Amino acid sequence: KNEVEQSPQNLTAQEGEFITINCSYSVGISALHWLQQHPGGGIVSLFMLSSGKKKHGRLIATINIQEKHSSLHITASHPRDSAVYICAVSENYGGSQGNLIFGKGTKLSVKP
Amino acid sequence: KAGVTQTPRYLIKTRGQQVTLSCSPISGHRSVSWYQQTPGQGLQFLFEYFSETQRNKGNFPGRFSGRQFSNSRSEMNVSTLELGDSALYLCASSTSGTVTQYFGPGTRLLVL
Numbered sequence: 001k002n003e004v005e006q007s008p009q010n011l012t013a014q015e016g017e018f019i020t021i022n023c024s025y026s027v028g029i030s031a032l033h034w035l036q037q038h039p040g041g042g043i044v045s046l047f048m049l050s051s052g053k054k055k056h057g058r059l060i061a062t063i064n065i066q067e068k069h070s071s072l073h074i075t076a077s078h079p080r081d082s083a084v085y086i087c088a089v090s091e092n093y094g095g096s097q098g099n100l101i102f103g104k105g106t107k108l109s110v111k112p
Numbered sequence: 113k114a115g116v117t118q119t120p121r122y123l124i125k126t127r128g129q130q131v132t133l134s135c136s137p138i139s140g141h142r143s144v145s146w147y148q149q150t151p152g153q154g155l156q157f158l159f160e161y162f163s164e165t166q167r168n169k170g171n172f173p174g175r176f177s178g179r180q181f182s183n184s185r186s187e188m189n190v191s192t193l194e195l196g197d198s199a200l201y202l203c204a205s206s207t208s209g210t211v212t213q214y215f216g217p218g219t220r221l222l223v224l
Contacts, residue, residue: 041149041200042215042217045213086155088155099145099159099168100155102154102155105154
């Protein structure tokens with residue numbers, strides 16, 4: 001079993017729809033990250049969370065530490081949101097926080 | 113501030129050769145992490161360097177090595193290349209004491 005599981009693997013939405021991507025993890029973490037990867041490979045860090053909720057524009061990320069679960073929401077989705085969204089965790093073992101454990105990603109396609 | 117840069121962006125090698133990839137972090141960032149991305153395995157952590165010291169290493173064979181220089185620039189080396197080493201190699205930098213990582217555009221390596 002992977003330490004970081006994402007669902008769904010693929011998601012197709014119509015422009016304007018509300019989108020939710022889920023992430024569950026099985027290890028103790030110091031932080032959870034949501035990343036966005038566009039075709040061509042470049043990765044952008046969207047959020048880093050250790051508790052609660054963060055909002056940036058149309059993106060909202062939440063985390064429930066007790067349930068080991070996080071969600072990424074996109075409101076009023078747009079075709080430019082089409083990308084792969086990756087959940088990653090920094091494992092909490094008291095050492096370096098420079099290594100991440102990644103989920104397999106959710107490929108989002110938003111149709112006009 | 114300039115972002116994370118990686119050179120070269122694309123590389124073709126043959127089996128048995130060795131390769132060196134370079135990563136220049138954002139100015140002031142002392143931590144550099146390296147990741148491998150393949151279609152089958154997704155993103156996997158290779159190693160992290162902080163102030164010229166390898167702080168953590170992922171589960172990769174000894175053919176994969178790296179180093180960091182006093183100006184925080186980092187190189188990774190893969191010796192005796194195998195077909196399975198074909199991948200996108202990403203580096204990410206961060207400041208001391210934080211876990212927000214900023215990714216470079218990656219080096220796409222093809223081993224023939």
